[in-house]
Amino acid sequence: MPEPVASVERDGRAAVVRLQGDLTVPTAKALFGELSEVARRRDVKSVVLDFGGVGRIDSSGIAAVSLVGRQLERSGKKLEMRELEERHRAAFAMVPKKVAEPAPIADETALEHVGASVIDAWDGIKGLTSIVKDAGAQAVLVASRRKQLPAGSVLAQILEMGVNGVFIVGILAFLIGMTMAFQGVTQLSRFGAGVFMADMLSLSMVRELAPLITAIILTGRTGAAIAAELGTMKVRSEIDALATMGINPNRFLILPRVLAITFAGPALTLMAMFIGMTAGMLVASLTIDLPAIAYWSRIAEFVTLGDYAHGLIKSLLFSWIIAISGSLFGMRATGDSSSVGHATTRTVVVSVLLIIFVDAIFATMATIL
Amino acid sequence: MTALLECRDLVVGYDKPIVEDVNLVVEAHEIVALLGGSGCGKSTLLRTITGLLPPLAGKVLLFGESLYDLPPEGRAELLTRTGTAFQQDALFGSMTIGDNIALPLRELTKLPQALIKEMVRMKLGLVGLSGFEGRSPNSLSGGQRKRAALARATIMDQQLVFCDEPSAGLDPVVAATIDDTLKQFRATLGITLVVVTHVIESVKQIADRAVMLAGGRICAEGTIAELERSTIPAVHGFFHRVPPPMTTSRTAIDAITRGAS
Numbered sequence: 114m115p116e117p118v119a120s121v122e123r124d125g126r127a128a129v130v131r132l133q134g135d136l137t138v139p140t141a142k143a144l145f146g147e148l149s150e151v152a153r154r155r156d157v158k159s160v161v162l163d164f165g166g167v168g169r170i171d172s173s174g175i176a177a178v179s180l181v182g183r184q185l186e187r188s189g190k191k192l193e194m195r196e197l198e199e200r201h202r203a204a205f206a207m208v209p210k211k212v213a214e215p216a217p218i219a220d221e222t223a224l225e226h227v228g229a230s231v232i233d234a235w236d237g238i239k240g241l242t243s244i245v246k247d248a249g250a251q252a253v254l255v256a257s258r259r260k261q262l263p264a265g266s267v268l269a270q271i272l273e274m275g276v277n278g279v280f281i282v283g284i285l286a287f288l289i290g291m292t293m294a295f296q297g298v299t300q301l302s303r304f305g306a307g308v309f310m311a312d313m314l315s316l317s318m319v320r321e322l323a324p325l326i327t328a329i330i331l332t333g334r335t336g337a338a339i340a341a342e343l344g345t346m347k348v349r350s351e352i353d354a355l356a357t358m359g360i361n362p363n364r365f366l367i368l369p370r371v372l373a374i375t376f377a378g379p380a381l382t383l384m385a386m387f388i389g390m391t392a393g394m395l396v397a398s399l400t401i402d403l404p405a406i407a408y409w410s411r412i413a414e415f416v417t418l419g420d421y422a423h424g425l426i427k428s429l430l431f432s433w434i435i436a437i438s439g440s441l442f443g444m445r446a447t448g449d450s451s452s453v454g455h456a457t458t459r460t461v462v463v464s465v466l467l468i469i470f471v472d473a474i475f476a477t478m479a480t481i482l
Numbered sequence: 483m484t485a486l487l488e489c490r491d492l493v494v495g496y497d498k499p500i501v502e503d504v505n506l507v508v509e510a511h512e513i514v515a516l517l518g519g520s521g522c523g524k525s526t527l528l529r530t531i532t533g534l535l536p537p538l539a540g541k542v543l544l545f546g547e548s549l550y551d552l553p554p555e556g557r558a559e560l561l562t563r564t565g566t567a568f569q570q571d572a573l574f575g576s577m578t579i580g581d582n583i584a585l586p587l588r589e590l591t592k593l594p595q596a597l598i599k600e601m602v603r604m605k606l607g608l609v610g611l612s613g614f615e616g617r618s619p620n621s622l623s624g625g626q627r628k629r630a631a632l633a634r635a636t637i638m639d640q641q642l643v644f645c646d647e648p649s650a651g652l653d654p655v656v657a658a659t660i661d662d663t664l665k666q667f668r669a670t671l672g673i674t675l676v677v678v679t680h681v682i683e684s685v686k687q688i689a690d691r692a693v694m695l696a697g698g699r700i701c702a703e704g705t706i707a708e709l710e711r712s713t714i715p716a717v718h719g720f721f722h723r724v725p726p727p728m729t730t731s732r733t734a735i736d737a738i739t740r741g742a743s
Contacts, residue, residue, distance in 0.1 A: 247554075263589065346574075354572035357532045358586045359562035365589070 119147045126158040133166040136174025145177040152185050159191035170204050179208045241441050244363060248371065251364035260361075266369035274335045274370075275377030281334070282381045283388050285326050290318060290389030294396035307401040311411040314393040319416055319424045320479075323385035325472065328431035331378060332464040336435040339370055340460040343443025344453035352444070367440045371433065378432025379425045386424060427475055434467045435460075484546035485509050486642045486674050487531065492540035494523065494530040499538055501527050503699050510641070513668060513675040515685045517709075517720065518695035524678045525569065527695070528646055531676070532566045533557055544642065562590055565635035569646040571627040573619040573634070579606070580615030583634045590638070605633040608670075609663050625656035629663065636667060643667070645677045649684045661687045682721060694720065697736065 118140045122129045128151050136144055151160055162178065182192045197205070221229070254260040297310035343366060346352050355362045390412060397403040442456040442463070485507045492504035501523035508514050518524045529535040531542055533549055542549045544560055552560060573582050580602050587598045599615075606612055609629040619627060628648060635643055648664065649657035661684050667673050679685060685692055685706060692709055694702040696716035702709055710721050718724060 342576075349575070350568050350570055350572040351574055353529075353534050354566070354568055354574075356534060356558075357561055357564070357566040358589070359558040359560075360586070360589050361558060 118144045121147070121151055124161070126156065127161055128154070128157045128159075129161045129163060131163045131166060135168045135170075136177070137169060137171045138173045141173035141177050144174065145180070148177060148181040149184065152181050152188075152190065157190065159193065160185060161193045161195060163195045164198065164201055165196040167198075167201065170201055172207075175204055175208060178205075237441070237445070240445055241437070244367065244441055244444065245437065247361070248363045248367050251361055251368055255364065255368065260364060262369055262372075263365055266365075267372050270369050270373030271377050273338075274331070274373055275380055278330060278334055278377070278381055279384065282327055282330050282385050285330065286318075286323060286385035286388040287392045289322055289326060290314065290392030291396055293317065293322070293389075294393040295400075297393075298396060298400045302401065308403060308407075308411070310397060310401075311393065311403070311408050312415045315390050315412040315416045316420065318389035318393070319386050319420050321424075321472075321476075323389055324382050324424050324428040324431060325468070327378065327382045327385050327428060328435065328468050329465065331374070331381070331432060331435050332461055332468070335374065335377075336439040336460045336464050337457045339436060339439030340443040340446075340456040341453055343367075343440060344446035344456040347444060347446045348448065348450065348453060362444075367436075367444075370440065371436045374432040374436040375429065378435075379428045382425060382428035383421075386421070423475070423479065427472065430471055431468045434471065435464045438464050438467070485543070486545060487676065488541075488543040488546075489531070490541045490543070492527075492530065492542060493538040494527050494535065495538055496526075496535075499698070501695060501698055501700075504540070506693060506700070508642075508674060508676060510674055511668065511672060512691060513664070513677065513689050515689035515692040516676060516678045516695065517680065517685060517692050519680060519720065522695045523698065524680075524695055525646060528566075528644060528676075528678050532564065532644055533561050562586070562638065563640055563642065565638065565640035565643040567628070567631045567635040567643070567645045567648060569650070571619070571631040573627060573631055575619055577619075578615060579611070579617050579619060579622070579630050582619065582630065583637050585634070586638050601637065602633075605637055606630075608666070609633045610659065625652050625660070628652065628660060632660070632663060632667075636671065636673065639671055640673065642674050642676070645675065645679075647679055647681075648677060649681050650679065654683070657681065657684055658687070660684075664688050696720075 118132060118134060118136070120131050120133070122131070130148065130151060132144070134140065148160075148162075151157060160181075178194075185192045194205075251260065255262055294310060294314050297313050298307050301307050301310050301313070343352070346366070352362050352366075355365055394405050394408045397408050398405060439460045442460045446452040446456045487506070487508040489504045489506040492506075493499045493502045494504070495501070504527060516524050516527065526535065530537050536550055541551070545563060547560055549557060549560060573579070574585070577585070580599075583602045583605060584598050587593055587601065593601075602615060603612070606614055609632055611626060611629055611633065614622070614626070614630070619630065622630065632645070632648065635645070645664070649660045652660065664675060664677070665688055668675060675688075677685075677689065689706060691705055692703070693700055694709065694717055702712055702714055702717045704712075709717055712718055712721075715724075
């Protein structure tokens with residue numbers, strides 16, 4: 114049980130509150146409750162605070178007293194302070210005579226929110242066109258040998274994006290190929306058509322799954338990494354440093370990444386296609402005793418070069434979507450570390466969305482044409 | 483002879499003006515300090531002068547050419563003749579110190595690698611970081627990083643170098659070393675320096691002339707001795723550590739930045 118901080122006595126229409134002990138954070142809640150209760154009583158016209166028994170006062174004690182003082186003032190009552198020691202008086206002098214209300218923070222209305230989103234999206238589109246235009250112009254300069262890319266940067270990026278991604282893309286392609294093969298064998302065997310599993314699996318791997326798996330992994334590994342790296346560079350003014358050196362940041366940072374993913378994305382996709390089909394081959398030979406040579410010859414007969422081209426072109430577009438959105442959102446990071454997190458999140462969300470969207474367009478076009 | 487840097491009726495800011503009416507001339511071989519309290523717009527002005535933030539109005543002339551009237555390629559070309567050392571050093575975290583400093587040479591010139599290495603070695607020696615080529619920026623102390631940034635900003639022997647707060651946040655000994663390095667750069671390489679700072683001691687040490695920003699404009703300009711004797715409250719307060727009255731009203735700011743009328 115904490116000690117009581119105040120005892121109240123009545124003196125006619127006045128209430129005399131004798132305060133005791135330290136008026137600090139541990140006692141502030143009790144003090145404030147007690148004082149506001151006294152201040153609210155209808156029959157009390159003035160409150161006298163007796164500081165005779167008070168030890169230390171900290172900001173919470175002062176805040177409680179000054180808040181109650183303002184409540185009393187508003188209801189036309191009086192507050193008197195007695196037995197104030199010099200150090201208490203000095204502490205109360207901290208309270209500003211006139212307290213300015215904090216400036217209200219305007220709540221964003223729904224309409225304003227929509228407007229802000231539209232403006233933000235418009236800024237994004239403008240940023241996108243300017244980055245694509247400038248990177249394109251720089252690419253022309255590099256191609257015509259008037260400017261050069263930073264030495265070794267494309268190769269380093271290919272290593273990071275492609276070679277270091279081989280393991281994870283390979284594992285996923287294998288597992289998905291295997292799962293699809295089991296599904297196919299189970300369903301098709303019911304009609305005695307188990308052998309057609311090779312056609313089904315190879316076609317879906319080459320045209321759909323390999324580009325998609327690769328793109329999703331590249332988004333998580335590479336797109337997020339591009340956004341985080343460029344975002345951090347922006348926040349640490351490293352991009353500004355490049356600009357003041359007269360080095361074009363788009364040529365120095367974005368172009369090598371876009372070029373690297375142009376090779377790494379389709380290469381990983383091609384690998385994923387064959388690993389997926391190999392997984393199918395293993396399943397086929399284990400479940401329906403289809404010999405490997407028969408499996409591959411069915412595929413060679415069934416999957417045309419056009420199917421491979423379809424998968425690889427999609428993969429190229431997906432790769433560009435990933436590299437460009439990573440660069441765009443990374444470059445748009447400003448100010449603080451949370452903006453780098455935002456940039457990464459947006460890159461992943463926007464890339465995945467656009468990739469699925471483009472994929473759907475391809476599927477529709479392929480069916481109609 | 484044309485001035486290395488000239489600002490004509492410059493207004494800088496993001497959406498709203500932060501500093502207005504900037505008229506400033508920096509001649510060759512000068513060390514000019516751009517003074518002002520925190521948040522007065524020194525760094526924003528520097529961003530505009532170094533080509534990072536287009537001005538809201540007015541012109542920036544570098545070596546007699548109007549920076550923002552040039553196409554982007556020409557602007558980049560003009561900026562290669564200047565060097566900038568940033569407040570947060572802005573060294574590339576993914577590169578070694580040697581690669582950081584060599585970067586402008588590698589990107590903008592066709593010098594052979596051996597020569598570039600030698601130039602980096604010399605420059606590192608000049609800022610007192612001999613043998614730091616292979617270290618990563620993260621393994622350096624704040625003062626060492628600032629010196630490395632200085633080496634990078636001067637690697638092309640730029641005639642005009644901008645330093646944003648070169649000695650802020652450093653202990654007095656390290657700050658004095660940086661000041662010495664800056665003076666030495668002028669003596670040996672003949673470079674012109676524009677130093678943005680709020681560290682009075684270092685201003686007294688290095689600057690020939692100072693320009694003081696307060697209340698959104700240039701409020702005083704002159705030699706350090708002249709500014710020290712100034713009666714304008716903002717300048718007097720800055721040099722003699724007098725806190726201004728707490729106010730944000732326009733008339734009060736005018737009174738502080740223009741002297742009592």
